[in-house]
Amino acid sequence: MSFVTSKQVLLKAQEGGYAVGAFNVENMEMAQAVVEAAEEMRAPVILQTTPSTVKYAGVELYFAIGKTLAEKADVPVVLHLDHGNSFELCVRALRAGYTSIMIDGSKLPLADNIALTKRVVELCDPADVPVEGEIGRVGGKEDDTVCGDAGYTVPEEAVRFERETGLSSMAVGVGTAHGVYKKTPVLNTALVGELKGRLTVPMVLHGASGLSDEAIRECIRRGICKVNFATELRIAYSGGVKAVLGEKPDTFDPKAYGKAARERVKELVENRMRVCGCDGKA
Numbered sequence: 001m002s003f004v005t006s007k008q009v010l011l012k013a014q015e016g017g018y019a020v021g022a023f024n025v026e027n028m029e030m031a032q033a034v035v036e037a038a039e040e041m042r043a044p045v046i047l048q049t050t051p052s053t054v055k056y057a058g059v060e061l062y063f064a065i066g067k068t069l070a071e072k073a074d075v076p077v078v079l080h081l082d083h084g085n086s087f088e089l090c091v092r093a094l095r096a097g098y099t100s101i102m103i104d105g106s107k108l109p110l111a112d113n114i115a116l117t118k119r120v121v122e123l124c125d126p127a128d129v130p131v132e133g134e135i136g137r138v139g140g141k142e143d144d145t146v147c148g149d150a151g152y153t154v155p156e157e158a159v160r161f162e163r164e165t166g167l168s169s170m171a172v173g174v175g176t177a178h179g180v181y182k183k184t185p186v187l188n189t190a191l192v193g194e195l196k197g198r199l200t201v202p203m204v205l206h207g208a209s210g211l212s213d214e215a216i217r218e219c220i221r222r223g224i225c226k227v228n229f230a231t232e233l234r235i236a237y238s239g240g241v242k243a244v245l246g247e248k249p250d251t252f253d254p255k256a257y258g259k260a261a262r263e264r265v266k267e268l269v270e271n272r273m274r275v276c277g278c279d280g281k282a
Contacts, residue, residue, distance in 0.1 A: 003067065004076040006100035006226070007130035007168045009044040010202040013225040018277035019205075019216075022046035023269055024082060024230035026053055028065050029258045030237055033265035035069040035077060041270055041279040044075060046100070048082040048228065051089060059096040067097065075282035080132075082228065090120045094129060102132040102171070110135075110157055117165040125166075132204060135161045136173025152188060159198050169202045169226060174219070176207030185211070189218050196223030204228065213275045220277065227276050233265055240264040 006020075013020050025031040025047055038045035047069075049062045063079060070077035080100035081093040090101050103120040105113035117133040124131050136153030153172040162170060172195055175187040195203060202225035208216055209232035216227060240261030244251055251257060273279045 001073055003070045003079055003099040005130050006046060006078045006080055009076050009078060010169055010225050014202045018281060019220045019225050019227045020044050020046055020278050021273050021276045022048050022226050022228045023233055024048045024050060029262040030233060030265050031065050031069055033262045034269050035073050037266045037269035038075045039073055041273045042282045043273045043278040044282050046078040046080050048080045050082045051085045059093050063096040087119060094124055094127060100130055104134045106134040114161060114164050117167055121166045130168030132169040132171060133165055133167040134171035152191060155194055155198050158195055162199055162201055169204055171204040171206050187215055189222050192219050192222040192224060202226060216275050229272055236264040236268045237261040
């Protein structure tokens with residue numbers, strides 16, 4: 001089927017009242033696991049890479065992995081730059097062939113965030129590649145990106161952000177954080193509903209790793225159309241590797257523990273697709 005854009009799958013999710021799972025991948029095995037899960041669940045899926053990930057191996061390599069998997073898959077696959085931290089990185093990802101770009105200017109003053117996001121939208125528009133922006137901060141740490149406490153999105157600012165940037169989807173701050181939660185987060189689900197009533201573009205929930213199934217479903221019910229998962233995939237992958245080496249410490253073939261790690265990620269992704277309600281929607 002090859003790649004599709006995030007706009008294509010998210011508008012369908014918005015209309016259908018479900019969310020598309022977006023999964024951060026670090027290597028070939030994780031990408032394989034996500035796409036295999038999508039095929040078995042008959043679900044649209046978004047593969048994501050962060051600035052730290054592409055710094056490790058380059059946007060061109062991750063594009064090649066994603067393109068190969070997408071062309072063989074019979075479900076919609078998106079390749080998304082997650083938390084793009086500069087205009088220059090967005091340019092690189094667009095040129096490499098990514099079908100969705102995020103620019104994260106959420107730590108900037110509102111006017112500067114608008115200006116940066118609008119610039120990336122203008123960059124991507126001629127290629128018909130959608131842009132995700134963020135307003136209101138998602139706390140915690142993801143790769144090299146560190147934020148303080150989560151900051152709730154202000155509805156009036158979100159309306160202005162949508163109007164003045166022309167973005168295709170919006171990550172909103174409703175109490176989530178990146179990384180491993182030390183205590184149960186208190187989500188402002190009422191804010192999700194309020195934002196849904198005032199925005200037209202699909203909304204994105206970051207920092208979903210560690211949230212309860214019910215919390216995710218409630219956010220989706222109130223209007224979230226894309227849910228990001230990263231940390232828990234890394235934990236699952238690493239757990240698979242550790243299990244093999246713990247049982248057979250003399251193992252030296254990377255394929256042996258890579259296969260086990262891949263299966264753990266696949267199982268997790270299938271579960272998260274059920275929670276998002278995107279299974280059977282391909």
